[in-house]
Amino acid sequence: MKKGSLGLPMTIKASKEVILSAGTIQSPQLLMLSGLGPAEHLRQVGIEPLLDLAGVGGNLQDHISMGGLAFLVDPPNHDTNTGPGYTFNLPRATTLRTITDFVLQQTGPLYEWPFGEIMGFLKTK
Numbered sequence: 001m002k003k004g005s006l007g008l009p010m011t012i013k014a015s016k017e018v019i020l021s022a023g024t025i026q027s028p029q030l031l032m033l034s035g036l037g038p039a040e041h042l043r044q045v046g047i048e049p050l051l052d053l054a055g056v057g058g059n060l061q062d063h064i065s066m067g068g069l070a071f072l073v074d075p076p077n078h079d080t081n082t083g084p085g086y087t088f089n090l091p092r093a094t095t096l097r098t099i100t101d102f103v104l105q106q107t108g109p110l111y112e113w114p115f116g117e118i119m120g121f122l123k124t125k
Contacts, residue, residue, distance in 0.1 A: 028057035037052075037053050038052060
């Protein structure tokens with residue numbers, strides 16, 4: 001039995017199935033906080049197991065993804081000045097001149113950098 005928002009115990013019943021979905025990471029957490037999951041693990045963290053379900057919270061895998069832009073670290077085999085426009089050649093783009101042009105003139109390949117992307121998982125309360 002859990003406590004409600006006012007700190008009072010409450011019981012919730014359903015006459016049909018209940019579907020719990022809170023995303024890949026939060027769904028297993030909610031199930032385990034409710035007592036559904038690997039019984040030994042639940043006991044270790046002070047949760048009374050209601051149902052021993054060994055698979056809850058297991059096999060979570062991060063899936064690395066990449067956008068549709070290629071960044072070249074080494075120059076391609078052809079002339080970099082006439083190469084395809086869909087690549088970003090890091091050695092050619094990050095010189096003292098391109099950095100100066102970016103900071104002082106707002107021009108050059110760094111100013112035209114297509115996008116920046118960061119992905120992460122944060123634990124919040």
